[in-house]
Amino acid sequence: MARLNINGKLLDVDVEEDTPLLWVIRDHVGLTGTKYGCGVGQCGACTLHVDGVATRSCALPVSAVTVDQKIVTIEGLGADKQHxxxxxxxxxxxxxxxxxxxxxxxxxxxxxxxxxxxxxxxxxxxxxxxxxxxxxxxxxxxxxxxxxxxxxxxx
CATH class of the missing domain: 1.10.150.120 ([2Fe-2S]-binding domain)
Structure with missing residues (x-):
């Protein structure tokens, strides 16, 4: 079980600790704006923010992210109004x-x-x-x- 702060919401997800953050966000949280491209962190289609830093989520295991870290996806970037x-x-x-x-x-x-x-x-x-x-x-x-x-x- 992982507890994540995604777009300002605390969410619990039941996944293996080596599950890439990309798949947690897409498949378990249902936010599909972040895309799969290469699966090895090279192309950048899966980029999101972790504490404001652009991060390639396809190669980042969910266990590397703590509840104290703020994850922002494209859905959260322009949540109130377009960035x-x-x-x-x-x-x-x-x-x-x-x-x-x-x-x-x-x-x-x-x-x-x-x-x-x-x-x-x-x-x-x-x-x-x-x-x-x-x-x-x-x-x-x-x-x-x-x-x-x-x-x-x-x-």
Missing amino acids: PVQQVWAELDVAQCGYCQVGMIMAVSSLLAQNAKPSEDDIRSEISNICRCGTYPGVLAGVQLAAQRMAANKG
């Missing part, structure tokens, strides 16, 4: 097929929470998610616009 990254993604039409974009949005929102003014080099080194459609120019533009808007809203 600025989600708004920009829709406005710029960043996604093509969209499969990787949930993980991309989670990685970008984590980056911007830690670095409000990332350089292009910062973005390219920190956002390592794979997009088979090649939407990287749109992602770069989206990160830059979201950073500008988030900075403007703070000031």
